[in-house]
Amino acid sequence: MSEQALQSAAQSSATGHAPHGGSSTAGEFAPVLDSDKRPITRGGFVKTGPVIFQDVSAKSGLTSWHHTMGTLQKNYIIETTGSGVALLDYDNDGWLDIYLVNGSTYEALEGKTEAPHAALFHNNHDGTFTDVAAQAGVTNDRWGYGVAVADYDNDGWPDIFVSNFGKNRLYRNNHDGTFTDTAEKAGVTLGNWSNGPTFGDYDGDGRLDLFVPGYVHYDVAHPPRSGSDAVAFQFCEYRGAAVSCGPRGLEGEPDHLFHNNGDGTFTDVSEKAGVSDPHHYYGFSSTFVDVNNDGKVDLVVANDSSSNFLYLNNGDGTFEDASYYSGFALNQTGRETASMGLAVGDYKNTGMVDMYTTTFSDDYKTLYENKGNGNFSEITSRAGIAEVTYPFLSWGAEFIDYDNDGWKDIMVVSGHIFPQVEQHNWGTSYAERPLLFHNVDHGSKFETMPAVEGTGLAVVMPARGAAFGDLFNDGKIDAVVNCMDHTPVLLRNVNADTNHWVGIKLIGGTKSPRDAVGTAVYLTADGMRQRNDVMSGGSYESSNDQRLHFGLGQSTKVDSVEVHWPSGTVETVNLPSVDRFFVIEEGKGLVPSVYDAIAKHKSANVTSQAGH
Numbered sequence: 001m002s003e004q005a006l007q008s009a010a011q012s013s014a015t016g017h018a019p020h021g022g023s024s025t026a027g028e029f030a031p032v033l034d035s036d037k038r039p040i041t042r043g044g045f046v047k048t049g050p051v052i053f054q055d056v057s058a059k060s061g062l063t064s065w066h067h068t069m070g071t072l073q074k075n076y077i078i079e080t081t082g083s084g085v086a087l088l089d090y091d092n093d094g095w096l097d098i099y100l101v102n103g104s105t106y107e108a109l110e111g112k113t114e115a116p117h118a119a120l121f122h123n124n125h126d127g128t129f130t131d132v133a134a135q136a137g138v139t140n141d142r143w144g145y146g147v148a149v150a151d152y153d154n155d156g157w158p159d160i161f162v163s164n165f166g167k168n169r170l171y172r173n174n175h176d177g178t179f180t181d182t183a184e185k186a187g188v189t190l191g192n193w194s195n196g197p198t199f200g201d202y203d204g205d206g207r208l209d210l211f212v213p214g215y216v217h218y219d220v221a222h223p224p225r226s227g228s229d230a231v232a233f234q235f236c237e238y239r240g241a242a243v244s245c246g247p248r249g250l251e252g253e254p255d256h257l258f259h260n261n262g263d264g265t266f267t268d269v270s271e272k273a274g275v276s277d278p279h280h281y282y283g284f285s286s287t288f289v290d291v292n293n294d295g296k297v298d299l300v301v302a303n304d305s306s307s308n309f310l311y312l313n314n315g316d317g318t319f320e321d322a323s324y325y326s327g328f329a330l331n332q333t334g335r336e337t338a339s340m341g342l343a344v345g346d347y348k349n350t351g352m353v354d355m356y357t358t359t360f361s362d363d364y365k366t367l368y369e370n371k372g373n374g375n376f377s378e379i380t381s382r383a384g385i386a387e388v389t390y391p392f393l394s395w396g397a398e399f400i401d402y403d404n405d406g407w408k409d410i411m412v413v414s415g416h417i418f419p420q421v422e423q424h425n426w427g428t429s430y431a432e433r434p435l436l437f438h439n440v441d442h443g444s445k446f447e448t449m450p451a452v453e454g455t456g457l458a459v460v461m462p463a464r465g466a467a468f469g470d471l472f473n474d475g476k477i478d479a480v481v482n483c484m485d486h487t488p489v490l491l492r493n494v495n496a497d498t499n500h501w502v503g504i505k506l507i508g509g510t511k512s513p514r515d516a517v518g519t520a521v522y523l524t525a526d527g528m529r530q531r532n533d534v535m536s537g538g539s540y541e542s543s544n545d546q547r548l549h550f551g552l553g554q555s556t557k558v559d560s561v562e563v564h565w566p567s568g569t570v571e572t573v574n575l576p577s578v579d580r581f582f583v584i585e586e587g588k589g590l591v592p593s594v595y596d597a598i599a600k601h602k603s604a605n606v607t608s609q610a611g612h
Contacts, residue, residue: 022238022248023338024305025362031427032391041361041391041414041432042460046450052402052436053456053479053491061121061128062098062480063487068116069103069143072485073419076223077216077246078165079103080417081145081284082395082464084196084541085482087471088149088158090136091177094581094594095123096471096545100482101162104143109166109220115141118162119488127472138179142166145215146285146541147465150199150208151515152260156507158515163194163212163541187266188258193218196342198537200288200297201513201566202273203317207260208513208536211275213283213301214253216246224250239426243418248305252280255301274311274319275299281306285342287538290520291353292374295568297518300328302339302357312374322374328355331366332378338363341466341540345399346370346531347408348443351522353533356410358394358540361428365389365397365412385410385437385446391428392435393417395540396466400477404499404551406528407439410446413463413481431462434479434491456491463489469545473598475501475579477549482542500552500578504561505593506534509586511567516586518566521548526555552578 034043057063070079083101090097098121108115117139121129133139138160146163153159157173167189171179183189193215199208224230224245236245255277258266270276277283282304288297292312299319301309307329311319323329331337338360344353352370359365364386368376380386392414399408414432421428434457437446451457462484471478476493483489502523506516519534532548552558558575565571565586573589575582580602583593 022236022243022246023360024248024336025338025360026335026364026390027362028239029362029390029427031425033427039391039427039429042429044451045453045458047453049450049452050495051452051455052449052493052495054494055456055459055489056127056492057488057490059127060490061130062490065100065119065131066487067100067102067482067485068105069485070105074417075244077244077250078143078193078218080244082484083144083482084147084465084539084543085467085480085488086147086149086160086543087467087469087480087545088160088543090120090158090173091122092157092594094598095125095473096469097121097123098129098480099138099147099160100488101144101147101465101541102140106220109143117141118144123471132177136178137181138171140164140169142169145194146196147543148197148199148537149543149546150517150536151513152199152208152210153264154207154514156514161188161197161199161210163197165193165218167191168194168212182264186264187268188212190256193253195283196285196537196541198286198288198535199517200299200536201518202257202288202297202299202313203259204296204566206508206511206513206567207262208517209260210258210266211286211288211299212256212258213286214255214277214280215282215284215304217251217253217280238418238420239424241420241424243420247282252282254278254280255283269317273317274321277309284340285538285540287342287344287535288518289344289353289533289535290518291370293352295564297566298374300342300344300355302342304340305336305338307336308339308357310374326374327376327378328368337366340395341397342538343397343399343410344533344535344538345408347399347410347439349407349528349530351529351531353531356397356399358397358412361391361393361416363390365392365394383444383446385448388448389435392432393428394435395464396481396542398466398468398539398544400468401549401551402436402477402493403438403495403497404475404501404553405497406525406530406551406553407443409439410437411435411468411479413461413466413479415462415464415484429460431460433458433460434463459489459491461489462486465540465542467539467542467544470503470547470549473581475503499554500556502550502552502558502575502578503581504548504550505581505583505595506548506563507583507585507591508565509567509569512565512586515546516565517546520564522562522564523550524559525550525552525557547581
């Protein structure tokens with residue numbers, strides 16, 4: 001029996017329950033139903049209220065693609081956890097494109113049927129998207145889970161890493177709309193089950209390194225059935241019903257850190273760096289980001305049903321495991337959570353990044369406030385967003401300023417892993433609606449925004465990965481959701497606010513990564529200082545828009561922009577206007593870009609409309 005299995009058995013014995021596998025939760029809770037007796041996860045709608053998001057999935061063309069993962073019965077854990085999505089401008093035309101990871105089937109693994117394909121949706125600049133994955137050579141055709149975007153070869157074009165069950169893919173951008181899988185040559189294929197990856201320059205050599213969390217060690221020939229040798233327990237149940245086994249009770253996979261050698265190859269330095277996860281916890285999502293403001297990126301890992309990891313960068317090629325003493329390993333009750341997704345952002349405008357992790361149903365999702373020096377305090381209840389999240393099983397999440405008031409809000413997407421929940425009155429559902437928490441009172445509280453019928457917050461979907469960014473270049477943050485065995489969902493931000501904004505794309509110099517991953521930017525407007533970071537990975541097995549978005553409220557000018565580059569250089573840049581994107585290059589300040597033409601076109605349209 002594994003160490004985790006023994007630990008779980010001991011915990012179950014202490015509480016008087018028979019030992020079993022499954023996910024870490026807070027217990028069993030009475031159903032929360034709406035006035036129509038529906039579980040609150042797919043109910044609780046209101047007739048009127050703010051219209052913040054609209055579902056434009058069909059109109060955009062995304063519903064031409066479908067996600068597939070195993071069978072609909074979900075007898076095994078490999079079929080349940082879903083896949084990620086990435087937002088990237090793969091052709092450098094100034095408009096975000098969408099990469100959707102697909103799963104697979106047992107028949108495809110055996111070579112009996114064609115594998116489900118991943119999608120690369122090119123942005124047509126008119127609200128529609130066209131799937132060009134086949135032409136681009138990025139269909140993956142393996143059992144896919146996570147994705148991270150980064151310019152790993154510093155050539156000015158974004159590349160794509162896809163983590164799979166089986167060998168991983170590293171798609172190098174050929175600059176002509178096509179990609180080449182270089183994973184074998186690069187030495188990052190691994191095998192078995194890899195999850196939500198992240199890129200970051202941990203050793204400061206100007207080249208992006210790659211971290212890949214491992215999840216469960218899975219043998220297709222001997223799947224984990226209740227009572228089988230593959231499971232440490234004699235049965236697998238959720239609230240008394242037989243369900244798929246795991247992750248507790250199953251053997252885990254180690255994590256891997258790959259050092260970028262600068263010649264197209266990587267070297268596995270996991271053990272030497274101190275981030276190999278020798279206990280084989282169940283890794284889901286990860287992000288490189290500087291949490292203690294020392295100029296070096298640290299590593300954050302959300303683990304399923306085991307303690308989370310926070311590794312502080314020592315600056316000598318190694319990390320210190322600060323998970324427990326930092327306060328991030330467990331929630332405030334000292335309990336492991338089934339952490340799926342990971343959001344990172346400075347929601348209190350203190351200049352320090354905070355974290356939010358999503359968890360299983362029958363548990364609250366956790367908000368960690370950064371107290372400085374790499375220490376965190378879990379303050380979810382105080383922020384007013386603990387109780388409402390208990391029935392939801394949540395995945396993708398991000399800090400987004402949806403109304404451009406200068407204060408980051410939290411958006412979460414959800415969906416259950418057990419189809420059996422539809423047959424029981426447990427107060428939860430297989431497909432679930434999103435949650436949006438509005439930052440009020442300068443970050444001390446969040447308010448749950450109502451799910452207005454017919455709007456994006458009332459879309460009920462079996463969500464997994466989600467990526468957030470400005471898909472329409474209109475200064476509003478949208479969300480793309482990869483749904484389990486379903487078509488994707490594109491939620492366009494149509495909030496009626498009249499607040500101003502600015503977007504910043506960064507280009508690193510010779511001593512920083514070219515795509516500026518790891519850069520922290522501090523923007524001051526109207527006396528308020530905000531921080532945003534360029535990150536790869538995060539949310540749930542996904543990768544967000546790497547352009548930085550700042551809401552400015554009613555301010556019509558930016559006082560200053562302070563850029564802290566990975567090289568250690570700090571530059572101050574002045575922005576001449578608002579309500580548009582700018583490009584800042586290290587050592588050169590503002591540089592001409594494709595966004596100049598986009599802003600000019602937008603301005604001409606506004607003038608034309610005003611004339612009518």
